[in-house]
Amino acid sequence: MPAPDFVEPADTEQREDVEELVVRYVRSALLMDGDEDLDLTAGYFDLGLTSLRLNDIKQQLESALEVNIDATAMLNLATLNSLIEYLSLELSAS
Template identity: 50%
Template sequence: MEYQGVSLEELRELPPHEFRKALEVLVAEEFKSALYMEEDEDLPLDVGFFDLGLTSLRLSDIKQTLETRVGQEIDIAVLFRRPTVGQLIDYLAETS
């Protein structure tokens, strides 16, 4: 299944074993866009946001976009307690 452009509401309808993978695609899509990465490039999930080259302002933009896409607020402190894409995906999977 293709997950790009899918909302969290649609993801919630997936079987549990597909949900996390789909959430990973959704989040990675936003980070890749912010980092001007090609769709087929691999986004490292275990590298810190700032080590990826993001600024605080750009990270704030990603946060706002993700909040809209997943339909839940993401406290800014979460981004500092979970400072990698993988950890953010884990958080969203746990709280969705």
């Protein structure tokens, strides 16, 4: 039996869809070309995102995924990978 704090990993296909969406919005916010690498393990601010751009991305994701993202949670998720995992788990829980 798993430990009580065990979290079931998000559905792989769903995670890929969420990742594609997050990457699209972040690339757009950073004015990146499609062939530029986007480091999903880098912090938001290390990537060049500002708090205003991050808020824009949050609103786009909420609209596209039809979920509410707590602003504090968004800021506490230090990397794009952690944001993608968080959103994937939120979607699988609903």
